[in-house]
Amino acid sequence: MTAETSTGLDSAIRVPIELGERSYDVWVGPGVRHCLSQVVPGDAKRVAVVTQAAVADAGITVDPGVEHRVFITDDGEHIKTMGAVEELCREFAQWGLTRRDAVVAVGGGAVTDLAGFTAAVYHRGIRVVYVSTTLLGQIDASVGGKTGVNLPEGKNLVGAFWQPSAVLCDTEALDTLPSEEMRSGLGEMAKYHFIADADLHALGLVERIARCVEIKAEVVAADERESGRRAVLNYGHTLAHALEAHGGYDLRHGEAVAVGLVYAAELAHRAGRIGVDRVAEHRQVVGDYDLSTRLPAGADADALVSLFNRDKKAVDGVTFMLDGPEGIQPVTGLEPALLRETLEAIR
């Protein structure tokens, strides 16, 4: 664990993200948002704070320490549109935000994705700081530099790689997070146990969040633009994306990932890559987070198998990220019959 201290952020854990000249720090700890002025770029004269009503109403507000204006977006995933990007850019321009100023996004992944992409394109790119307020945002969406919005044709189809100048993961914000959002983050957290092959249960929540950030950072540093290694971050996601694309199941993203992890383990076992103990470990980790290890009731196995082919990793047929003797690796060529039979096994 890389734990360092600095004035005002003394009790927080610092996780450095090593990306050459685009390197930055992620700070994790209760109340770190109150140190925002210390991480806002020193030469920014103005800051556009982008947030949501639900976040502000929960008392999660910030003071960037320089002249700022707050821009409130609607709630939910549907704010991630090109229309919202244009609206924010126009409001920034009307206010007079310049290319030397900065954006601060305060919220979950929807806000950081939208505000991050807006920052990436406004004036061809201005600096952005994330104050991440959901568990999923803290361990996933705010780290790695992917920003973007959705199109009616699909999620995250328009975006840019744009690294923030700093990220504050305020763990105090999690106190007001609705329980289903917390569960969603926990499903994503379960994934990191297998990417790093580490027992994260031994750590307290703040340390565990920092460790997840560190694991993601290591993967991203090795593969900033997603050519290979970064695909391990999609562990458990092939089934999750199929469940989400099918719709009609009452599952948050991370809950779908949790089932997807168990499915991936069962598949890896049937493909002769891991033993029953390792499958049991997957069930145990997911179960310890109080998340379901089973397919939702009434899930349509045939529909899910055909949706696997539409997953974005499908370049030559379906690719599953599967655990094995050398860790998590892409595996292709699994028979549809095996995919279906394994779905039945986790019903």
Ligand SMILES: NC(=O)c1ccc[n+]([C@@H]2O[C@H](COP(=O)([O-])OP(=O)(O)OC[C@H]3O[C@@H](n4cnc5c(N)ncnc54)[C@H](O)[C@@H]3O)[C@@H](O)[C@H]2O)c1
């Ligand atoms: N860029 C990436 O690498 C990356 C990675 C993973 C996910 N994502 C994106 O992240 C998004 C999902 O993020 P999310 O799960 O954080 O959802 P979200 O941002 O929609 O937030 C979930 C809900 O919680 C509310 N909320 C946020 N913080 C709160 C708090 N502290 N107290 C009370 N309410 C609060 C929000 O207003 C919202 O209603 C998706 O759009 C996904 O595509 C991006």
Ligand SMILES: [Zn+2]
């Ligand atoms: Zn995910």
